[in-house]
Amino acid sequence: MAEIVEPIEGYGLSKKDQERALFSKIGVVGCGRDGRSIVNLTAQSGMEVVFIEISEEKIQDALREIEHSLDTKIENWGLTQGEKRGTMGRITGSLDYADLRDCDFVIECIRYEANGERSTTLRKEVFKKLEEVLSPDAIIATNATTVIISELSADMTYKERCVSLHFPIPHSDARLLEIVKGTFTSPEVVEKVIRFSNLIKHLPIEVRESSGLVSMRLMTIMLNEACHILMENLTSMEDIDKEFTVIYGQRYGIFELADLLGIEKIVMLMEDMFNEYGDRKYKASPILWRLYHSKQYGVQTGRGFYIYDEAGKRVTPNNLI
Incomplete structure (x- = not known):
């Protein structure tokens, strides 16, 4: 065998010289329902994800919920056991912000308060x-x-790197991402987030900074009108949902969609939009307030417009509305 007289190391890329791909590591702060959806989505797209929580118990709860969602996908033939192991292997929970140090993109997603609000002060921190x-x-x-x-x-200090995102519905078929450029956001950052959206196979939509953006302004007005129709006793709640799905080809009826998103979040959002725009079309219907005050928030609490079992499957309409 011929003797190798030149070292081959000089002809390859050392670990130090390799340029890391953009969005190879993502951070998420807060792993409630919305945070888990983002962690799950990015990890399945092949990215390493680190999420921050406030206790070890919440970290383990989040990991269990993510694993459960992957198991459900396996049961529906949407994932293999190997893909699940690969996805879970890319997810790490932490209590320490320092573990986000080498992330090139971090999404703040702290939990909503029990009343459906999220603290602006805490988010600034x-x-x-x-x-x-x-x-x-x-x-x-x-x-x-x-x-x-x-x-x-x-x-x-670096205002230009801040941007807002909104995933309208946490469902595999609703692959759209609203991207909101703020006063200080640079065009380069928006362009990078559009690339991120493409990587996770979401359609990027640029939206101007506003309360409710586009998706929720449309949804809340339709929901309010559906509530008025229900209050007028024109037809049943289930039949209103059937009209919404059959005629307009929607996956969910408008009431079922409200339960999925969370009544408490919708009511607080509508209050915010009413205060912002001063238009009564954003004022939440009495039915929504009734559900809100009685803490019937939808799928999360097992009772909203519909009643749900422990697995979150719809059982029957809520006749107490």
Whole structure:
């Protein structure tokens, strides 16, 4: 065998010289329902994901819920056991913001309060903590429909890297991402987020900064009108949902969709839009307020417009409305 006289190491890329792909590691702050959906989605798209929670118990709860959702997908022939192992292997939970240090994109997704609100003050604190550990060119985003990204980024040193996102419905067929450019957001950051949207196979839609954006302004007006029809006793709740799905080809009826999104979030969003725009069409229907005050929030609580079993499957209409 001929002797090799030149070292081959010089002809390859060392680990130090390799340029890491954009969005190879994603961070998520808060792993409630919305956060879990984002973690699950990005990990299945092949990205490494680190999520931050406030306790070890919440980390384990989030991992269990993510694994359960993957098992459900396996049962429906949408995933293999190997793909599940690969997805879970790309997900890490942490209590320490320092573990986000080498992320190039972090999405703030802290939990809603019990009444459906999310603290702007707390979210500003999250943004400041992220700025302390991330590189200056890492993107910081919030997942929101009501909070204005310009307000969250106003006190930041690198304001131009802040952007807002909204995943309208956590469903595999609703692959659309609303991208909101704030006052300070740079065009380069928007372009990168559009690339991210394409990587996760979502249609990117650029939306101007506004309360409710486009998706929720449309949805809440339709929901309010459906509630008025129900109050007028023109037909049953189930038949209203059938008209919505059969005529307009929607996957969910409008009442079922409200239960999926969460009545408490919808009511608070509508209050925000009513205060923002001053138009009564955004004022939540008495039916919505009745469900809100009685803490019948939908799928999450097992009771909303419909009643749901422990697996979140619809059982029967809620006759107590």
